[in-house]
Amino acid sequence: MEIFGIQFAPLNVPLERRIQTLAAATWMVAMAFGGFIGLLIALYLIAFTKYWWLTLLYLLWIYVIDKDVSEQGGRPNKWVRSWRWWKYARDYFPLRFERLPWVELDPEKNYLFCCFPHGMLSTGAFNAFGSEWGGYKHYFPHHAPHVVTLSQHYIMPFFRELALALGGIGSSAKSIDYVLGIPGGGHVCVLMVGGAAEAYNCKPGNYKLVLEKRKGFVKLALKNGTPLVPVLSFGETDLFDQLEGLRLRNLQESLRKWIGLAPVVPIGRGFFQYSFGIIPRRSKVTTVVGLPIEVPKIEDPTREQVDQYHAEFVKRLTQMFDEQKYNYLEKPEDKRLVIE
Structure with missing residues (x-):
């Protein structure tokens, strides 16, 4: 039904779909404004309230x-990661998680999963690595995922507990280096390289x-001898449009440098x-998830070595996109990967 150019939802939408919409909306609000x-x-x-002293003790603990x-x-x-609410959010889009058929992880190694594109809120990455409903453990049962998010999240009361429970870690080099350096392997560090x-x-x-x-x-991968793994979320950028303009972009950039988040103006639905x-x-x-790129362990890599493996990663990521877009995107011939 359309009135004055606005497309309204029909009145007979099943309850299941209503719940899915609510789950997606609350997830969006929690991730964007939870802190x-x-x-x-x-x-x-x-x-x-009379609980001021408990709150102060909690802040002291934080x-x-x-x-x-x-x-x-x-x-x-695991209990928080298994909330059924995440399943409703998954089914709303729907979100799916797969690996290329020939991808296997060595249980005795750690891996750095490099995810693209970031989109508004890394929806695909959250489903794949931030909850138990995405199917991650089906493919990689021997590796615990650690999702890199802004370090600012972990100083915000209450929200930090949700972020930690979902498997989040800080975005500092120290934090990533810690996971990649865990002896014995069995860990995956999930990084949205493009960031906000x-x-x-x-x-x-x-x-x-x-x-x-x-x-x-x-x-960081070279320092730890950690394989780089390209990960692509096909369809991530189709979830929102956004307002644009030169003045708005300048304001957004100023705010992003201050708060660490990209204050975009999303255009979705109601x-x-x-x-x-x-x-x-x-x-x-x-x-x-694409094929891991093996890298040597070099304690202090030179700029040339970093550039070499960066170029190899970009090449493999682009090749993966060009090959797999025909399986996951509509009108794939019109889609191309642009690196800036």
């Missing part, structure tokens, strides 16, 4: 006793990656209409 909401809750508890947990492998919780800056490129059908000057991940809103659109996203 701010947690901070407001803590301030409210201190200023207006900032003094437990402050380094996100730099030391995190604290995943790549969210600016989130438009339907657009696969423009921020990668050309991002080489720190290669240096609860009862499909034309605008901040809820992601129903569009399939398939996250695919």
